[in-house]
Amino acid sequence: MSEFIRTEERENCPLCDNIGKPLLMGLSDRLYRVPGQWNYLYCKDCGLAWLSPRPVSEDLGKCYPDSYFTHEKPDFADPLSVDTKDQLTAFKRRLRLAIPREWFNYQHLPKQSYFLSATAALLMLLPSFREKVTMGLGQRMVS
Numbered sequence: 001m002s003e004f005i006r007t008e009e010r011e012n013c014p015l016c017d018n019i020g021k022p023l024l025m026g027l028s029d030r031l032y033r034v035p036g037q038w039n040y041l042y043c044k045d046c047g048l049a050w051l052s053p054r055p056v057s058e059d060l061g062k063c064y065p066d067s068y069f070t071h072e073k074p075d076f077a078d079p080l081s082v083d084t085k086d087q088l089t090a091f092k093r094r095l096r097l098a099i100p101r102e103w104f105n106y107q108h109l110p111k112q113s114y115f116l117s118a119t120a121a122l123l124m125l126l127p128s129f130r131e132k133v134t135m136g137l138g139q140r141m142v143s
C-alpha cells in the first residue's frame with residue numbers, strides 16, 4: 001500500500017460532463033492511509049459526487065490492503081467453508097457481507113439469508129454500530 005499510486009484528475013461529471021464544483025477538499029485516507037490528498041467534486045445538475053484526483057483503474061488495487069475482505073475469495077462462495085468451523089466467526093463473516101449488500105447496495109456480494117439481512121438492518125439502526133461500520137462517516141453515508 002505504500003507503493004506510488006498513479007492518479008488522474010476528473011473535473012467533469014462522469015454522468016453528464018458538466019464541470020464539477022468543490023464538495024470536500026484536501027481529504028486524507030484515514031482508513032487505509034493511502035498517501036495523498038483527495039477531493040470530492042459534485043455536479044450541480046445531477047447531484048453526483050466523485051473523487052478527483054482518483055486512482056487510475058490499474059492502481060486501484062494498491063489502495064486496499066491484502067487483507068481487505070473482497071480479497072478473501074473462498075469466503076465469498078461459502079463463508080462456512082473456512083477451516084475454523086467457528087460458527088461465530090462464520091456469522092460475523094456473513095454479516096460483513098450482508099451490511100454492504102443491504103445498506104450500500106453492493107449487489108455483487110452474495111445474497112445472505114433473510115435472518116442475516118434483517119440482523120444487519122437492525123444493527124445499522126443503532127447509531128453507535130452505524131458509526132463504527134461507516135468509520136465516522138455515518139451521517140454522510142447513511143441517511
Ligand SMILES: [Zn+2]
Binds near residue numbers: 043044
Ligand atoms: Zn452531472
